[in-house]
Amino acid sequence: MNDAKIRDVLNFISDELRELDLGTTYIPRITTPSSIEFLRDYVSPNKPVVITSATAHWPALSLWSNPTHLLSLAGSQPVTVAFTPNGRADAIVSHPNDPTKQYFALPHQQQMPLSSFLTIITNPTSSPTHSSSLVVPYLQQQNSSLTQELPQLLPDIAPHLPWANEAFDAPPDAVNIWIGDQRSVTSFHKDNYENLYAVITGAKTFYLYPPIDMYRMKLRQVEVAQWCPVDDDSSSGGGGSGEMDRGMELKLVPDASGTKVLWSSLEVPPTSPPLREDNKNCFIVTVKAGEVLYLPSMWWHAVAHEKSSSGDGGPVIAVNYWYDMRYDVKYAYFEGISRLAEMAGLSECHPDEPEKGVEEKE
């Protein structure tokens, strides 16, 4: 059996799934489901949906667009901020000095008070702390960052989504907060978590492909590199001052160990997915403030920030809940299909080394 026949089978499954169950690439919107509806109609079939009314009662929806409120709650609280020159943390990028060489680029991470971070992200162009070599900040830690770094904000949201807890039979494994702006884009990847992604201010656009489409994600093995400040003096030392961001210049430093990572090199938004004539079957949805996206486990997703809907230039703030996924028949099929795609040369293979130091993404 040749590789083209394997590709035919993968295309068949991808098409069949859309025809039988997912329908068009439109993501439906529903009001808050009961736990059994959520489980039966979305979790069990691994199908995305936007829930429009689940967070309507959260104080955060009216309060978090006001920076003064956030500062009064947690202004001096240290947070971990990711910096890149291009807004593309955890993505495959060409090396600035050698465009033929590509790396999986980790961001420069720096601790600073929430107040400093909000200053530089709220005034990206006018901030005196930014030189011409502008760096893009993004609060995007995924270590349950909301509960770990900004617990003061918890009273403004719900600690979990009750209907989701009941469907998954457990509380969330992590609750993360995301604060960014239009300059940041998250590259295509998948998470082995059930994800409920609540946008609080502004809007985010998600580009989605079901797990079976892994063979279309242009997965490539690339070496890891990290953005590091050029001037060691301005980057070292304890956090606390927004001034450490003044004139920061970042250079891409390859990891000395040669560690490799398997990652998607598909552009965001996807312009021409490989192996297919069109990109029509990318699911695209813009999740607005007050809406929650159910992003099923293992779905490929890329994320872009939209302009703040209020036009006030404020950052886009979101909170997401990661619930443990069940490693059942869907996962077993996916793993088998992935091996098949690798064997047929439709994806580069997983590196032998485990992925070191690479976190999962929204």
Next chain:
Amino acid sequence: MNDAKIRDVLNFISDELRELDLGTTYIPRITTPSSIEFLRDYVSPNKPVVITSATAHWPALSLWSNPTHLLSLAGSQPVTVAFTPNGRADAIVSHPNDPTKQYFALPHQQQMPLSSFLTIITNPTSSPTHSSSLVVPYLQQQNSSLTQELPQLLPDIAPHLPWANEAFDAPPDAVNIWIGDQRSVTSFHKDNYENLYAVITGAKTFYLYPPIDMYRMKLRQVEVAQWCPVDDDSSSGGGGSGEMDRGMELKLVPDASGTKVLWSSLEVPPTSPPLREDNKNCFIVTVKAGEVLYLPSMWWHAVAHEKSSSGDGGPVIAVNYWYDMRYDVKYAYFEGISRLAEMAGLSECHPDEPEKGVEEKE
């Protein structure tokens, strides 16, 4: 890529599924679940379970082992009975006159009053209506036979299982009744239904393989044949008398159209599944009177009758509920995997003709 590599991938998925989610080949027993537990822990992961207490309140459990009760309710009611010489209706069998030729054998079907059927099945060896060429009767229609042919028995059971209705968001599509004895065995096959199988008297042993194991089911394309009475006079004419069964002899008549069916040729019980050194990973469970097996959609299953637990020689009676399955990601993966197995020569291919006149089985 060669066929052996495809087989490695299929073996990998089959093993991975057992390791990750199904565990050993032991089928657990639980008390009646809530609808959300049933959906989350069994339906969504497509995982069999025996429910021990769901039918405890059914009058049928105490009443149906008494033939007098059944006769008083519906003795004169005509029912459709399947007859074979060997208890193997809807199975691949060798032609008695030419053992090199194999057929998918449909049973001879005949209508008779329930009273006549109960007489011949309750006294299989002593019945004066049986000659030395014994035929095996089995009430095994699957056209919602309980509601269609024996509605008088409905008050003794529940018309549906409430927790299942809620999980599937619909009432059952069909409710069938099965009355048979140790001589009848149902060959390996799968149904595109969610199945809840309630044993009322006696016990049945189920042999189960998950859907992914289709490549191990020895699927073969065979021509259809039907068991027909040798003596036309004794078989034709309207039903009503148990005497039409007197001395019935059946011969296997190939279908003139040459219609073919894809069916499993795996023995029951499975002694040596192909492509694997052992048959340890067949799930085997004996479902006793008062228990309900959740047999998930698309699971391969074969069924044998156990001796009546009360030792009274009475028939084994069961009722099953078929709920519509959801054609979602699991089905799409299964269809893709099936194509792959066919392409790699691990299963014969589906015939071009649709399967004519072949019904699904318990």
